[in-house]
Amino acid sequence: MLKLKYLFDNRDLAEMILKNWDYDLDSIKLFDFYRISANAVYPFRYNEKVRFLRFSPTTEKDRNNLVAELEFIDYLKTKDYAALCIVASKHNRKLEEVTTPWGDYFAVVFEKVSGRSLEEIEYTEEICRKYGTYLGKLHKLSSEYQPQNYSHWSYEDVLTWIEKELIKFPDEILAKQEVDTIRKALEELPKNNQNFGLIHYDFELDNVFYDQDTDTLSVIDFDDAMYHWYAMDIQKALDSIESEIDSEGYTIMKENFIEGYRQEFNVSDEMLSYMPIFKRFSNLYAYLRMLSSSEEIWLNEPKWLNELRGKFSMAMKQRSVSFGEPI
Known part of the structure; x- marks a missing residue:
């Protein structure tokens, strides 16, 4: 942001x-x-x-x-991945x-990639399974990837950035506690090249496009990529799905997404059980990005800016609900 x-x-x-x-x-x-x-x-x-x-x-x-x-x-394109x-x-x-x-x-x-974003089309079980398949394939390729010159930052770098940003906000006591809570929880997770690597971090419906003519997906917006557990991408993708459909339909879609994912790359039930931790990470990171973005305030701000601040305030309230609670 x-x-x-x-x-x-x-x-x-x-x-x-x-x-x-x-x-x-x-x-x-x-x-x-x-x-x-x-x-x-x-x-x-x-x-x-x-x-x-x-x-x-x-x-x-x-x-x-x-x-x-x-x-x-560039690496993904050499592997014929639809980036x-x-x-x-x-x-x-x-x-x-x-x-x-x-x-x-x-x-x-x-x-421009072909097709329409998944949030713009009729979201079926078949599409959802394909959505999971493309994420699984991405993670499989990531697990084999060896950067030649430059390397992305990691979840640890993100937590360090958050800590530095919070120095400017002494009243954000619960957010500071959340950093410690999440760091300790992540330190206890198993980490190997089959469950941890370079992830997209924003593999949500609006960043994946479906071309009906070719029945294929294309992926955009790798700007937020980082080293993290692969299940972090799964959590964000499922969160994106859940925000678009009712609770009954979500259960079915989740099963299809995981099934599609496992066709390309394995994820254990144990790693999936850690998704509440990853959701807390996502909420904290989003909260700090909005907090940092809106730090400066000016006199006589235009209407659109005031409205945006209001949206930020509501979103930050939602993101911080679990701050201070144990995981």
């Missing part, structure tokens, strides 16, 4: 950064469909094909993580660092 001061539409900035890539001049009108959250993302076209420009301030991202993300995507495609710039670089009047930015361009 970017800081709130970056969550505004700046098309001059986007166009300035985009000039490092080839694009159809008349496709700038697609900027109307921009979105900004963890990054700014602006669609455009080149040779009539839709692509996405993704950029963020260099102060908000770790360069090593970004390069590691792109290297992992999104990276587009090199005019300078034959996959990651550009651009100096602008608004500061320095990291930027990358991806091709």
